Amino acid sequence: KSVGVGLAHGKAILLGEHTVVYGTPAIALPMAGLTVSAAARHGTRTAPRDDHIDATIEAAADAALRRRRAPAGIPHVEITCGIPLGRGLGSSAACATAAVRAVADLYDAYRESDALYDLVQHSERQVHGSASGVDARAVAADTPIWFEHGTARPLTFGRPAVFVVADTGVSGATGKAVACVREVLGADPARAERFLARARMLVCAAADAVVSGRLDVLGQRMLIFQDLLGELGVSTPAIDRLVAAALEAGAHGAKLTGGGLGGCVVALTGSADGVERLRAALREAGAVSTWTIAFGAGS
Ligand code: PMV
Numbered sequence: 001k002s003v004g005v006g007l008a009h010g011k012a013i014l015l016g017e018h019t020v021v022y023g024t025p026a027i028a029l030p031m032a033g034l035t036v037s038a039a040a041r042h043g044t045r046t047a048p049r050d051d052h053i054d055a056t057i058e059a060a061a062d063a064a065l066r067r068r069r070a071p072a073g074i075p076h077v078e079i080t081c082g083i084p085l086g087r088g089l090g091s092s093a094a095c096a097t098a099a100v101r102a103v104a105d106l107y108d109a110y111r112e113s114d115a116l117y118d119l120v121q122h123s124e125r126q127v128h129g130s131a132s133g134v135d136a137r138a139v140a141a142d143t144p145i146w147f148e149h150g151t152a153r154p155l156t157f158g159r160p161a162v163f164v165v166a167d168t169g170v171s172g173a174t175g176k177a178v179a180c181v182r183e184v185l186g187a188d189p190a191r192a193e194r195f196l197a198r199a200r201m202l203v204c205a206a207a208d209a210v211v212s213g214r215l216d217v218l219g220q221r222m223l224i225f226q227d228l229l230g231e232l233g234v235s236t237p238a239i240d241r242l243v244a245a246a247l248e249a250g251a252h253g254a255k256l257t258g259g260g261l262g263g264c265v266v267a268l269t270g271s272a273d274g275v276e277r278l279r280a281a282l283r284e285a286g287a288v289s290t291w292t293i294a295f296g297a298g299s
Pocket of ligand 1: 013016017018019020021087088089090130131132133134135172174178257258259260
């Protein structure tokens, strides 16, 4: 085989970002419309790779090759990324996943999802040391997922739900945000423990609401989690403005998604009619882009 091909997609974290780094569960949604494709060819890399995505690709490809018994040189991996960078939508994990899948396809090896996940996690840890793995699982999953301790299982919405993801236009800073949360939680271990217990309860309640189709309850849990993320210091005035605008436009709930300190907001509506109103309100409040993702009973 002369070319290996790999695909992946973006994701939005519905609930549980940051606290997931400390072992609590998280729920993530695939964004199938934001795609990444990679093509791997035998041969040697050309120019030195020096940007964030190239470093991720290289780490993933190198790791794949280290696990091979008879490496045949480092493949050249070309990547086409349709996910905006640095917005908490999983671009780094999706690029690494597509690259690793392309290398696996080229060598006809490492196709098992756990082996691919390990390679992507190796790469993700170079981006920020304490990567929980939720991104690596979500960008490779075809369904919403429940994520806990490195493993993912599918979650099914009991009733159609439509989410609008809105970009503040400000680059997020996941590494900085993760460090900020570590400082807040580290300052008072007893409070941190209560905090993480609350986060776990919220994510569990949200998963029940997803499965039973109680979108109003899910929206409330999203809002409470947003308050929690605010307490952790990772929300911003631009995020708060988008959350407020979404609620005013009739959303069941809204919150930041991903690392925060910029990046995106995710808002929930139950009705197809509500979507356009919600998108317009988010744009009016400063969103530079919006995406709609829908899940129905059975998906
Ligand atoms: O990379 P982002 O911005 O989607 O954030 C990932 C989610 C965090 O919980 C903040 C970090 C992690 O490793 O889980």
